[in-house]
Amino acid sequence: MDDVKIKIKNLHKAFxxxxxxxxxxxxxxxxxxxxxxxxxxxxxxxxxxCIQGLLTPDAGSIxxxxxxxxDFRSRxxxxxxxxxxxxxxxxxxxxxxxxxxxxxxxxxxNKKLQKKQAKNEAVRVLxxxxxxxxxxxxxxxxxxxxxxxxxxxxxxIATKPEIIxxxxxTTGLDPIMADxxxxxxxxxxxxxxxxxxxxxxxxxxxxKIADRVAMLFNGQIIWQGTVKEMDKTNNEYVRQFVNGSSHxxxxxxx
Amino acid sequence: MxxxxxxxxxxxxxxxxxxxxxxxxxxxxxxxxVYHCVTPPFYFRFLGKQFxxxxxxxxxxxxxxxxxxxxxxxLQSYTGFAKFGAEGMVASVVLIAVTRxxxxxxxxxxxxxxxxxxxxxxxxxxxxxxxxxALTTLSTNPFKYLVAPRVIAGILVMPLLVLIGDVIGIFGGxxxxxxxxxxxxxxxxxxxxxxxxxxxxxxxxxxxAVFGFIxxxxxxxxxxxxxxxxxxxxxxxxxxxxxxxxxxxIFNYIITELFFAK
Numbered sequence: 001m002d003d004v005k006i007k008i009k010n011l012h013k014a015f016x017x018x019x020x021x022x023x024x025x026x027x028x029x030x031x032x033x034x035x036x037x038x039x040x041x042x043x044x045x046x047x048x049x050c051i052q053g054l055l056t057p058d059a060g061s062i063x064x065x066x067x068x069x070x071d072f073r074s075r076x077x078x079x080x081x082x083x084x085x086x087x088x089x090x091x092x093x094x095x096x097x098x099x100x101x102x103x104x105x106x107x108x109x110n111k112k113l114q115k116k117q118a119k120n121e122a123v124r125v126l127x128x129x130x131x132x133x134x135x136x137x138x139x140x141x142x143x144x145x146x147x148x149x150x151x152x153x154x155x156x157i158a159t160k161p162e163i164i165x166x167x168x169x170t171t172g173l174d175p176i177m178a179d180x181x182x183x184x185x186x187x188x189x190x191x192x193x194x195x196x197x198x199x200x201x202x203x204x205x206x207x208k209i210a211d212r213v214a215m216l217f218n219g220q221i222i223w224q225g226t227v228k229e230m231d232k233t234n235n236e237y238v239r240q241f242v243n244g245s246s247h248x249x250x251x252x253x254x
Numbered sequence: 255m256x257x258x259x260x261x262x263x264x265x266x267x268x269x270x271x272x273x274x275x276x277x278x279x280x281x282x283x284x285x286x287x288v289y290h291c292v293t294p295p296f297y298f299r300f301l302g303k304q305f306x307x308x309x310x311x312x313x314x315x316x317x318x319x320x321x322x323x324x325x326x327x328x329l330q331s332y333t334g335f336a337k338f339g340a341e342g343m344v345a346s347v348v349l350i351a352v353t354r355x356x357x358x359x360x361x362x363x364x365x366x367x368x369x370x371x372x373x374x375x376x377x378x379x380x381x382x383x384x385x386x387x388a389l390t391t392l393s394t395n396p397f398k399y400l401v402a403p404r405v406i407a408g409i410l411v412m413p414l415l416v417l418i419g420d421v422i423g424i425f426g427g428x429x430x431x432x433x434x435x436x437x438x439x440x441x442x443x444x445x446x447x448x449x450x451x452x453x454x455x456x457x458x459x460x461x462x463a464v465f466g467f468i469x470x471x472x473x474x475x476x477x478x479x480x481x482x483x484x485x486x487x488x489x490x491x492x493x494x495x496x497x498x499x500x501x502x503x504i505f506n507y508i509i510t511e512l513f514f515a516k
Binding site: 049081106109149155 | 380
């Protein structure tokens with residue numbers, strides 16, 4: 001099973017009495033783009049945070065590159081993070097740093113690149129995501145939402161990671177900008193040959209990005225398959241979600 | 255009857271559990287902070303900025319509070335001592351009050367309001383906008399990057415601030431002594447110098463270092479643990495100022511006890 005990059009088994013995480021993840025099983029193959037769909041508050045973000053070690057799961061195993069990572073200590077964890085990149089939902093850009101310093105953050109802090117070299121590299125990556133070099137010296141607060149997403153993407157791919165996480169990459173963007181971001185995600189992930197895990201509830205995004213789709217409901221993966229299979233499936237939960245209907249087995253708690 | 259006891263224990267239990275868990279959280283935070291202050295990698299380049307923020311920009315408030323504190327002590331002690339004909343004691347009372355108590359405590363409280371609040375707000379905002387998570391995913395330890403430079407700068411710069419406050423506070427006493435109470439300037443200065451002892455200054459400095467630790471730590475701790483958007487950040491800011499102010503007064507007593515209790 002060499003081609004499995006991330007293997008999650010029986011993952012549990014609860015906050016107080018609320019069980020958010022209740023036995024998640026998921027495998028992501030090397031170079032694959034997996035999209036996890038699910039309603040708001042179904043624990044998609046918690047899943048990503050557990051894989052990254054930002055949250056410690058209550059039980060279960062997360063194997064990355066054949067290594068159990070749940071009990072990683074800080075140094076091993078740092079090394080693991082060097083293989084990963086993440087695009088946060090709100091961008092999470094450091095607002096005390098300029099755009100290029102954001103993009104080159106890991107290059108300067110971890111790879112100890114010289115300032116000039118790092119800036120050149122940052123400008124190159126910024127161009128890759130469609131931003132002009134003169135953006136590099138601006139601050140994140142001076143950018144529009146779409147541009148912030150691009151900078152976030154540039155920061156995520158600057159270190160050429162093996163695994164990239166996308167947390168609702170298109171939320172809060174207009175449909176055209178969302179499509180641009182989706183294209184950039186596909187482009188940069190394929191360019192790096194990276195394994196990607198995206199969480200979203202934007203179906204347009206799913207169709208564009210996904211090699212495979214998994215649906216999270218009630219803390220478990222209830223369905224997975226390709227986009228084609230998703231369109232044909234008889235699974236009522238998936239169908240309701242894909243069609244965006246308020247009628248069906250998924251009850252919205254008001 | 256059993257139900258009443260049960261209810262009573264429940265009512266007692268929840269706050270107790272909350273209290274114990276926050277004490278535990280704080281202890282863990284302190285442990286981690288101290289650990290990351292003394293282990294590499296160090297982010298020395300952030301120290302300069304923190305020195306400026308905590309020390310230099312606090313100078314005006316510290317100067318104003320200590321000069322007026324020195325003035326008021328001179329005035330009050332004069333009215334008291336005049337009854338016993340012991341007006342000559344004013345200089346030494348000002349010296350002791352300022353160096354042992356007023357300069358460190360007032361500077362501490364001022365810096366807590368100015369710097370502790372700003373730290374809690376900044377780190378709290380970074381928390382709720384996921385910037386702290388982003389740091390972690392970029393293989394950078396937030397304790398080393400955010401907390402350690404602030405705590406180290408706080409411990410180092412507060413004593414300097416208090417030394418300056420000492421001088422300004424004594425000067426405030428001098429102004430009142432000489433220009434209002436008509437003491438001879440040379441005699442006043444002589445009386446001050448005669449009374450000057452290393453122990454008083456050291457006590458003030460020890461307090462300042464501890465207060466610097468408390469202020470920066472509570473600012474970082476409350477910011478780091480803030481939850482839930484703007485409201486959470488607001489709460490964190492309030493908690494940072496209130497908790498560090500209370501701790502400053504408590505530790506002020508404890509350190510005084512250590513230095514001067516016979």
